[in-house]
Amino acid sequence: MARLELSGLSKTYGAVTTVRDVSLDVPDGEFLVLLGPSGCGKTTTLRMVAGFVDPSAGRVTLGGEDITHRPPWRRNTGMVFQNYALFPHMSVAENVAFGLEMRKVPKPEREQRALAALGLVRLSQYAARLPRQLSGGQQQRVALARALAIRPDVLLLDEPLSNLDAKLREEVRVEIRQLQKQLGLTAVMVTHDQEEALTMADRLVVMAEGAIRQVGSQQDLYERPADRFVAGFVGRSTFLQGRVAEPGVFQTEGGLRLACDPAARSGPAVMAVRPEAIHLHPGAEDNSLSGTVEFTSYLGPVLELHVRLSPTERVVLHMPNRGGTPAAGLGESVTIGWPRAAGMVFSEAA
Amino acid sequence: MSLGTQGHGTAAGLVTPATIFVVLTLLVPLALLFRYSLNAFVPGQFMVDALTLENYVKFFTDPFYTAVLWRTFRIALLVTVICLFVGFPLAYVLARTRSRYKNLLLIGVVLPLFVGNAVRAAGWMVAFGAKGVVNASLMGLGVIATPLDIMFTETAVIIGITAVNLPFMVLSLQSVIEGIDRSVEEAAFNLGAPPWRMIGRVLVPLAAPGIVAGCILTFILGMNAYATPVLIGGPRFQTMGPLVYGQFVEQNNWPFGGAIAFILMTATLLLTMASSLLLRRRRVAD
Numbered sequence: 001m002a003r004l005e006l007s008g009l010s011k012t013y014g015a016v017t018t019v020r021d022v023s024l025d026v027p028d029g030e031f032l033v034l035l036g037p038s039g040c041g042k043t044t045t046l047r048m049v050a051g052f053v054d055p056s057a058g059r060v061t062l063g064g065e066d067i068t069h070r071p072p073w074r075r076n077t078g079m080v081f082q083n084y085a086l087f088p089h090m091s092v093a094e095n096v097a098f099g100l101e102m103r104k105v106p107k108p109e110r111e112q113r114a115l116a117a118l119g120l121v122r123l124s125q126y127a128a129r130l131p132r133q134l135s136g137g138q139q140q141r142v143a144l145a146r147a148l149a150i151r152p153d154v155l156l157l158d159e160p161l162s163n164l165d166a167k168l169r170e171e172v173r174v175e176i177r178q179l180q181k182q183l184g185l186t187a188v189m190v191t192h193d194q195e196e197a198l199t200m201a202d203r204l205v206v207m208a209e210g211a212i213r214q215v216g217s218q219q220d221l222y223e224r225p226a227d228r229f230v231a232g233f234v235g236r237s238t239f240l241q242g243r244v245a246e247p248g249v250f251q252t253e254g255g256l257r258l259a260c261d262p263a264a265r266s267g268p269a270v271m272a273v274r275p276e277a278i279h280l281h282p283g284a285e286d287n288s289l290s291g292t293v294e295f296t297s298y299l300g301p302v303l304e305l306h307v308r309l310s311p312t313e314r315v316v317l318h319m320p321n322r323g324g325t326p327a328a329g330l331g332e333s334v335t336i337g338w339p340r341a342a343g344m345v346f347s348e349a350a
Numbered sequence: 351m352s353l354g355t356q357g358h359g360t361a362a363g364l365v366t367p368a369t370i371f372v373v374l375t376l377l378v379p380l381a382l383l384f385r386y387s388l389n390a391f392v393p394g395q396f397m398v399d400a401l402t403l404e405n406y407v408k409f410f411t412d413p414f415y416t417a418v419l420w421r422t423f424r425i426a427l428l429v430t431v432i433c434l435f436v437g438f439p440l441a442y443v444l445a446r447t448r449s450r451y452k453n454l455l456l457i458g459v460v461l462p463l464f465v466g467n468a469v470r471a472a473g474w475m476v477a478f479g480a481k482g483v484v485n486a487s488l489m490g491l492g493v494i495a496t497p498l499d500i501m502f503t504e505t506a507v508i509i510g511i512t513a514v515n516l517p518f519m520v521l522s523l524q525s526v527i528e529g530i531d532r533s534v535e536e537a538a539f540n541l542g543a544p545p546w547r548m549i550g551r552v553l554v555p556l557a558a559p560g561i562v563a564g565c566i567l568t569f570i571l572g573m574n575a576y577a578t579p580v581l582i583g584g585p586r587f588q589t590m591g592p593l594v595y596g597q598f599v600e601q602n603n604w605p606f607g608g609a610i611a612f613i614l615m616t617a618t619l620l621l622t623m624a625s626s627l628l629l630r631r632r633r634v635a636d
Contacts, residue, residue, distance in 0.1 A: 052536055072539040079540040085533040089555045098551075099541035143537075150541060 002063030002153040003028045004049065004186055009058035011044050018044045020210040022058070026154075029184045031177070035197040036207035037233070042190045043158060045207070049188065050156055051075050062153050073102070078152030082159040084139045086131040092118065092142050093127035099150035117149035118142070120179055137168035141175060148179065155180065157189035161196060173200060194234055206230050228270055228346045237272040237344075238315040244269050250345060254310030258287045259340040267349040273338055275304070278317035280328060282337025291315075293332050307336055387608030397604050405609035415593075415610075419617065422590040425504065425579075426572030429511045433519040433568045434561065436512075441523035441560075442553075446532065459520050462513055471581030474510070475501060502584035510578040515571050519564040526560025527553075562629055566622050573618045590614040 004026040011019040019041040026032045034042040047053040049060055051072030060068045067075050078099075086095050097114035105113070118124045121141035123134075131139055140160060147155060160176065161169045177200050180187050191197050197204055198218050206213045206221060206229075214226035225231035232239070242252035248262035250271050260271065282288045294314065295306035302318040305328060309315060317336060328334050390400040409415045444455055462470075477483050478500035485497040500506055530553065538548040554561070576591035583589070594614065597607030 050536075050540060052539075071544075072536070073542050073544050077540060079537065081533045081537060083531065083533055085531060085537040087534060087537070087552055087556075098538070098543075102542035102547065146537075146541070 002186060004154050004188065005059075005061040006045070006049070007059045007061070009045065009048060009060065010056050011041075011048065011053060012056040018210050019048070019055075022207075022212055024205060024212075024215070026186055026188060028186055031180055031185075031187045031189070031200060031202045032205065033197040033201035033203075034188065034190045034205050034207055035194060035234070036192065038192055040207040041210035042207050046156055046158055046188060046190045049154070050077050050079050076150065076153045077156050078147030078150055078154070079156045079158065080140070080143050080147050080160045082162050084131070084136075084143045084163070086139055086143055086146070088131055090130075091127065092123065092129050092131065092134070095131065095142060096146045096149050099146065103150065114145075114149055117145040120148060121145045121175060135168075136164050137172055140164060140172055144172075144176060144179070148183070148185075153186070155185045155187040157187065159191055160189065161191070161193070169196075176200070198234075206233060208233075225272070225344065228272065228348075231272040231344060231346070236275055236316065238275065238278075240271045240273070240313060240315075242269065242271065243267060244345060244347070248340075250343065252310070252313060254313040256289060256309060256313065258343060260343045260345050261341070264345040265347045265349065267347060269345050269347045269349075272344045272346065273315065273342055275316045275318040276302070277342035278315060278336055278338045280305075280317070280319055280334060280336055282335065283339075286337040286339050287343070288335060288337040290333060290335050293328050293330055293334060296328075296330055305334075307334060383608045383611060386604050387606075387612055389605040389608075391603050391605045396602065405606045406613070408606065409609055409613055418588045418590060418593055419613065421504070421588070422573060422614075423617070423621070425508055425511065425589065426569050426575075428508055429515055429572040430565050430568045432508070432512050433516050434565060437516055437519035437523055437564065438557075438561075441520045442527055444520065444524045445527035445530075456524075460517050463517055467514065467577035467581060470510070470513070471578070474506070474582055478506070501582065502587060504583075504587070507579050507583045507587065507589075510582040511572055511575050514575075514578060515568045518567045518571065522564030522567060523557060523560045526557050526563075530556045558629070562626055566626060569622060569625075570618055573614065573621075 004024075006022055006024045009019060009022040010017065018039075022041070022045055024032070034045060036042045044053055048055050049062075051067070051070060055068060058068070059066060062075065062077070087098065090098070093111070093114050096117050097110045100110040100113055115124055115127060118127055121144055123138060123141055123145065126134060126138065126142075131142065134142065140163075144160075157176065161172055164172060173196065179185070189197075189200065201218070203215065203217060204221055205215050208229050214221060214230045216224075221230060221234045225234065228239070231237045240250075240252045240254075240256070240258075242250055242256075244260065244264045244266040245251040245257075246266065248260060248264075250258045250260040250264070250269065252258065252271070258271065279286070289309050291307040291309040293305050294308050297304045298321075299318075301321055303321050305317050305319065307315055307317060315336070386397065387405055388401050388403070390398045390402055390404060392398050409419075440459070444452070444459065447455065449455070465473075475482060479485070480497040480499075480501070482501075484500065485494075488494045489497065534552060534556070535548055538552045539545075543551065574591055575589065576595065579587055579589040580592050590610065591614070594607055594611045597603045597610060601607075
């Protein structure tokens, strides 16, 4: 296992820059997740680490060695692909032993290590089968065993769960995370699925338009998003457009006056509020607003209400489901509010 | 309405026209030809009814004819090997390119087929003949004193047939390679395989169906080539195709011509079957 460092990594295709100045330091044994919408450059970043894409600028260092321009077959990375990418003409055991065969490990040791790797993903009994005789979840576990068998310096996971159905996804997710911890692997995973990212990562990197928007823990991203994009991408938020009129006062375009962080810069801004931060019966200190319930939906643990506050503004709120009759029905007038600190203000001044 | 669910009546109706066509144009003439090949040939009397293997014996006991069969086989085999090695990289590039000119490239590959054999041969004579552009230039420059024998050689015939057969090989390979997931290649690289090992252990085994199909097609076309050996090989260059035609048209010896035709057909079939069996066994053994 080894520490992975990216510094100033960029990729440009003609006039299009897909990755812009990405610098990351992944310490030994960390599970780092690159999260972002499709086309944000996360996959290109991962492929530059694997050596499939040659960086236009910047450096990749693995275990202290500069591997920026080394071909993929001379880097010791273990990649797990979205579509498994197993060799269809080889048995499961041959697939897992392939990396060892390339490293000229003698046959008896090769077979033994391949079986051991298969044991890690609890598939030893399928060693003689062909990949197509296994389910999708099993195939992805074989792919994981194949990547682990070479004892890689870093495990690279490219949307490894996207092709699996919901139940298997959960299973393979736990499997990957447990093995990564157990073996002390450095791992980088790419995903567009925030739930996957939040449940698996030690640390997350949110990317958009080829650049890093924020690096931090789950709590950092959710409670202290760096910008409007992160606030919208990680978890849900209602956005209210407006301006910081005076210190501690946010004036919405629809004319609402809301208390906000006194440190917020005055000028054009947007306020983001999490749905669970909004309450139906606000306390004395909170922003207090009246509105009409326009839409309700029953989500199980919570009830979702859409409340219209002004002709142009509507907020989404979640209230815990305590059973019995809902506290507010469709068309009802309600008073809602949220604590001053729950209104996250992002300045939009140029 | 689905054609497949209409029961036997519809299926029979769909298959009948093609079947009748094949029976009338191929099987009936072949059966007749086979019968004729057992007849005797008496000069002056054309064909005499008989049941004799004389024509087959004549072919295999005359070194001239066995040499023609051997030459034909050698040319077909060489052409197949060249087509495979030249065609594979080209097919790979065609299969993997994301260029928007891909269709144009494909047309480029098929382009040689747009040019008839006669036209191609005529072009070759202009370019490579004893009085052609290449020889005239070289002699004019004083590089050579006498014209190079480019036309009317076995090499010229091999190059000529290769040019005709290459598109078939490329198209067979390209369609199979396109079906191989690119990420499988990347997985091999990632696991430490340099390009040549990836090709040997992953790409070629997965492309095997295309390789077999392309080789069989190229080999059959090579064995049966007619126009190219005649036009580029010249009047004294003999391969099996022209030999059959010569017996029928020039010698009027239908029985012997029939026998040669059947020998050619059987040899092609046996060699094709043997090679594909061999390849299949190797794939199972792997």
